[in-house]
Amino acid sequence: MGTPDRQQRLAALRDAIADIERKPALAEARPLLQADGAGFPLPAGGLLQEVFTDERRHAGAALGFALGQARSLLTPSRPAVIYLQLAHEAQEMGLPYGPGLLSFGFDPAALVLVRVANMTELLWAAEEAIACRAVAAVVADIAGQHKLLDFTASRRLGLRSASAGASMLLLRYGTGREASAAHLRWRITPALSATRRFDALAPGAPRWQAQLEKGILDNQQTHWLLGWTHHGFIIRDAANRALFPAADAALSGPVPAPLAHRRPATA
Amino acid sequence: MLYERIKGGLRLAAMNPQAAQAGLRLGQNLADARAMLPEMTAREIDRPLLTAAFADFADWHSNASPLVAVLGDVSAFGDLVLDITGVAHLFGGEHAMLRTLLARLRALGYSVAGAIAPTIGAAWAVSHFARSQVVADTDLAQVLDALPVGALRLTPEQIAGLTQMGLTTLAPLRPRERKPLQARFGLSLLTRLDQAYGMLEERLTPRLPLAERYAERRFPDPIGLLDDVLMTTRDLAIQLGLRLEAEGLGAQAFHLFLYRVDHKVMTLSVNSARPSRDPDHIAKLFSHRAERLAGEYDAGFGIDMIRLAVSSVDKLDGTQLGAFATPDGTDDLAQLQDRMSSRLGAMAVLRTQFVATHIPERAARLVPAMVHAAGPKTEPGPDRVRPLRLLPVPEPIAINAEVPDGLPASMIWRRISYRITRASGPERLGAEWWRSGQRLQLVPPEPPRPAKPGETPRPPPHVPRLERFNPSAVTRDYYIAEDAMGRRFWIFREGLYHPDASPVWYLHGLFA
Incomplete structure (x- = not known):
């Protein structure tokens, strides 16, 4: 068959291939930004991520998840996040709203909105923005299905973001999945929000069900129930709940005051 | 022969020399003219077309002098005025310049008359009522005195009145008592008279904004390809950048003028968020802007001159690269916004600006990133829960x-x-x-x-x-x-x- 030396080399190569096939996403990616065991493992910059939600009415949740990730990538030398949207989808999907960003905890001054006329311009703007050294992340909000956004386009975006170090987050809608070169693919579903202190009837801080459909993060976990605080994501998984007893608001609290005498408080 | 509808009648507005020899005159009834010259062809005048043509002409002539205007108020179609102060030597003197300009228009099949004179009024008078010539400062009065009163850009009523008084040329008009003249013909007569003789300054309003700093290149053979234009733009940007650097300046607006051989000018303008003189950046802005108009770009028969001008000039000191400075990326971001604005349009790249109001849709305004200024913080308090x-x-x-x-x-x-x-x-x-x-x-x-x-009832207030x-x-x-x-x-x-x-x-x- 061959010399033992040859067989050894073949085996080593097979191992390498298997390794790459097992986690193709991280073959060219960097380590995690935050993997201290307690928090949600946030991917580092330089990754092409697809954030899928099943329906367009979940656009708020998807944007929240993407901006939550983008916020952790902001540094003094990378002070900007670029948001791309097709101009004709603004009414259906809504535009990022400054005061809303503030109350979410994202600095509106860091967000540059770019409204493009068609998919060609969107891809051009995305590539330009990724290549810029001052951009931490590019969030592209694409409601429809587009022929131009194929494997080649995603491969280009992926390579560019890997080489430039800025993350690219593609917000996609629907249940269909096409071949893409994204390093990570998320499926985001809004979850029932956290309870607000002193008011069991009111919606509280946002929560997401995040499912990692493609790619591997550090501990091979693929499902999370995520909560949101002003410090970032926290895991609200049933298994991990014991780790964060203090973060949950007390439920057996006082009786809610009449609605008219209440002003909305920060979640 | 061109006619125009004036006050319900069809009257002659323009004619060729043959018709003039046959005894026709401007303002004549079209029916009378037809009777006198049955074989003539008459068409209705198209004013907007003429205006546009003159505007094109004026723009194109800015390759001879940067200050070009169209005088539209007095003559039937408009007159082209160029301020050639400090320009004539480029053509080898005033005589040569006049010859060159007239010859290149005649070569296109136009009949042209022109004059160079110390005042706009005199140039108009000479070009309309005398042969094309250059009038020097010293013999201005002498040349003008011989011209008829119509040479003063007057209304037909004023000309008729002056002729009735027996004043046919300007020579007897000038020494006359001014008060009675003003009483009878109005101030405009005196103004025109003084303007022609240079007693009163007359300004022209240039069609294109005056750019003090520009670089230009003429081509012996016209070029047509967009890539060539962009490469030339880069060269010009380097030239201009060096000049701006020597002066310690940067500019925020860049204009590219493409002079086509068929007397049209194409203008491209790009803006930069902060003053710049970086040739690479300027060239990139233009190439992005050019990509956007790919379909509209039409070089016609070629482009024989390109000029790159800057405006909104501001002080820009040289930057020093510090050994310990941390790059904060604001320059990169500004350049990215410029590039995107020049390709996608200025209204496509936006930032949020807060307005002190509690109405939700009014509280945040999207303004172009290029004009966005970090103004006073009017951010709403974070205690308000607002949607993303x-x-x-x-x-x-x-x-x-x-x-x-x-x-x-x-x-x-x-x-x-x-x-x-x-x-x-x-x-x-x-x-x-x-x-x-x-x-x-x-x-x-x-x-x-x-x-x-x-008591009489008072009317209610x-x-x-x-x-x-x-x-x-x-x-x-x-x-x-x-x-x-x-x-x-x-x-x-x-x-x-x-x-x-x-x-x-x-x-x-x-x-x-």
């Missing part, structure tokens, strides 16, 4: 509430019904009465007293009819509603509950 996405136009929804003024129980939005499990609100936002077109009437007028017997402002009509109550799946919406009710009418509900935003 706001719909530009609120969408009407159908709401069921258990009790009026209670929390909504279910809603129908985009033909899908949602069961609302948790909600908070209302957050009541009143209308901004001070912005309303209606005035708030604070004090109702006194009712007129009944007249006492023996005049009260302007003002609609009473109705604050409840536009008050909104905002609710945060969450459905059973965890979707969170920002909905509001416009108006208050009223026995007669039910208020309308809208969905305004989506929460994370």
Whole structure:
């Protein structure tokens, strides 16, 4: 068959291939930004991520998840996040709203909105923005299905973001999945929000069900129930709940005051 | 032969020399002219076309002198005026310049008359009423004196009046008493007279903004390819950048003028968010801008001159690269915004600006990133819960509430019904009465007293009819509603509950 030396080399190569096939996403990616065991493992910059939600009415949740990730990538030398949207989808999907960003905890001054006329311009703007050294992340909000956004386009975006170090987050809608070169693919579903202190009837801080459909993060976990605080994501998984007893608001609290005498408080 | 409709009649507006020899004159009735010269061809004059043609001509002539204007008020079609101060030597003197300019227009088949004179009025007079020539400062009065009074850019009535007085040339007009002339013909006669003789300054309003700093390149053979144009632009940007650097300046607006051989000028302008003189950046902006107009670019028969001019010049000191400086990326970001603005349009690249108001859609304004200035912080307090996405136009929804003024129980939005499990609100936002077109009437007028017997009833005081402002009509109550799946919406009710009418509900935003 061959010399033992040859067989050894073949085996080593097979191992390498298997390794790459097992986690193709991280073959060219960097380590995690935050993997201290307690928090949600946030991917580092330089990754092409697809954030899928099943329906367009979940656009708020998807944007929240993407901006939550983008916020952790902001540094003094990378002070900007670029948001791309097709101009004709603004009414259906809504535009990022400054005061809303503030109350979410994202600095509106860091967000540059770019409204493009068609998919060609969107891809051009995305590539330009990724290549810029001052951009931490590019969030592209694409409601429809587009022929131009194929494997080649995603491969280009992926390579560019890997080489430039800025993350690219593609917000996609629907249940269909096409071949893409994204390093990570998320499926985001809004979850029932956290309870607000002193008011069991009111919606509280946002929560997401995040499912990692493609790619591997550090501990091979693929499902999370995520909560949101002003410090970032926290895991609200049933298994991990014991780790964060203090973060949950007390439920057996006082009786809610009449609605008219209440002003909305920060979640 | 061209005619025009004036006061209901068809009158001659322009003619060729043959017609003039046959005895026709301008302003003549078209029917009379036809009778005198049956074989002539007459067409109606197309004023907008002529105006556009003259504008093109004027732009194109800015390759001879940067200050070009069209005088449209006196002559039938307009006259081209060039300020050639400090330009003539480029053509080898004034005589040569006049010859060159006239010859290149005649070569195109136009009949042209031109003159170079110390004043605009004199140049007009000489070009219209004498042969084409250069009038020097010293013999200005002598040349003008021999010309008829019509050479002063006067109205037909003024010319007729002067002719009646026996004043046919300018020579006897000049020494006459000015007061009676003004009384009879108005101030404009004296103004025109003084302007022609140089007693009164006349300014021309140039068609193109005057650019003090520009670089240009002429081509012996016309070029056509867009790539060549862009490469030349880069070269010009390098030239211009060196000059700006020597002066310690940078510019925010860059204009590229492409002079086509067929007398058209194409203009491309790009802007930069902060003053710049970086040739690479400028060239990139133009190439992005050019990509956007790929279909409209038409070099015609070629381009024989390119000029790159800058405006909005501002001080820009040289930057020093520090050994310990940390790059903060603002320059990169500004350049990225410039590139995107030049390709996608300035209104496509936006930033949020806060406005001190509590009306949600007005509280945040999207302004072009290029003009965005970090003004005073008018950010709303973070204690207000606002949605992450706001719909530009609120969408009407159908709401069921258990009790009026209670929390909504279910809603129908985009033909899908949602069961609302948790909600908070209302957050009541009143209308901004001070912005309303209606005035708030604070004090109702006194009712007129009944007249006492023996006293004439006084008329009631005049009260302007003002609609009473109705604050409840536009008050909104905002609710945060969450459905059973965890979707969170920002909905509001416009108006208050009223026995007669039910208020309308809208969905305004989506929460994370």
